[in-house]
Amino acid sequence: MNQQELIKPSSRREIETTKSKLVLGHAGKQDDDAVTLDIDPEHNPDVIHDLNQCPYPFKDNQFQEIICHHVLEHLENLPPVMSELHRICRKDGTIYIEVPHHSSWCANTPHHKLRFNFFGFDDYIEDEYTWLKGKKFRLLKKEITFHRAHRRFFLHKIFNKYPMAYERFWTYMFPAEHFKIWLSPMKES
Numbered sequence: 001m002n003q004q005e006l007i008k009p010s011s012r013r014e015i016e017t018t019k020s021k022l023v024l025g026h027a028g029k030q031d032d033d034a035v036t037l038d039i040d041p042e043h044n045p046d047v048i049h050d051l052n053q054c055p056y057p058f059k060d061n062q063f064q065e066i067i068c069h070h071v072l073e074h075l076e077n078l079p080p081v082m083s084e085l086h087r088i089c090r091k092d093g094t095i096y097i098e099v100p101h102h103s104s105w106c107a108n109t110p111h112h113k114l115r116f117n118f119f120g121f122d123d124y125i126e127d128e129y130t131w132l133k134g135k136k137f138r139l140l141k142k143e144i145t146f147h148r149a150h151r152r153f154f155l156h157k158i159f160n161k162y163p164m165a166y167e168r169f170w171t172y173m174f175p176a177e178h179f180k181i182w183l184s185p186m187k188e189s
């Protein structure tokens with residue numbers, strides 16, 4: 001399916017596609033199995049859209065798999081994004097999110113507006129206490145990744161096993177690289 005087939009006139013909110021995988025902020029990386037979305041037309045995405053603008057141009061429950069690889073840190077505000085991811089992902093679908101950990105050398109650039117630690121998505125996870133109300137997700141897996149200098153001493157295993165201790169006491173002594181999380185939306189159907 002080419003770009004012309006995917007993109008409908010702007011008056012139409014939802015994009016028609018048979019693909020069940022969505023890549024947000026693809027930056028020109030080709031994935032023939034996926035619908036690609038980016039704010040920058042130069043990347044030639046299937047869909048040009050600003051992820052700070054809701055709703056996203058997709059139907060409810062449209063995607064089985066959603067990839068957010070190093071894009072959410074560029075956005076203004078997390079709650080509306082999580083609400084839209086919840087809406088467009090299927091009940092048994094998977095959302096993969098990877099962002100720079102806040103202690104990473106690459107977290108603090110002028111392009112990055114949001115910072116994330118190991119607990120950054122807990123407000124959206126079932127059974128986690130939060131004052132923030134809204135749509136919830138099942139946690140499939142989460143981890144912080146480290147440079148091989150820290151992996152050599154198995155520190156990454158200890159830090160992932162005791163994330164609270166890591167975030168409170170060790171994070172600036174042993175900076176991490178990325179934070180990865182796999183979620184599935186909790187919904188009736």
Ligand SMILES: C[S@@+](CC[C@H](N)C(=O)[O-])C[C@H]1O[C@@H](n2cnc3c(N)ncnc32)[C@H](O)[C@@H]1O
Nearest residue numbers: 025026027038039040050051052069070071074
């Ligand atoms: C660091 S690149 C990541 C690219 C790719 N996912 C990767 O991991 O190599 C961030 C991408 O997000 C896109 N992006 C930034 N802000 C965006 C927004 N508000 N809405 C949609 N895409 C955005 C950028 O244009 C860029 O292509």
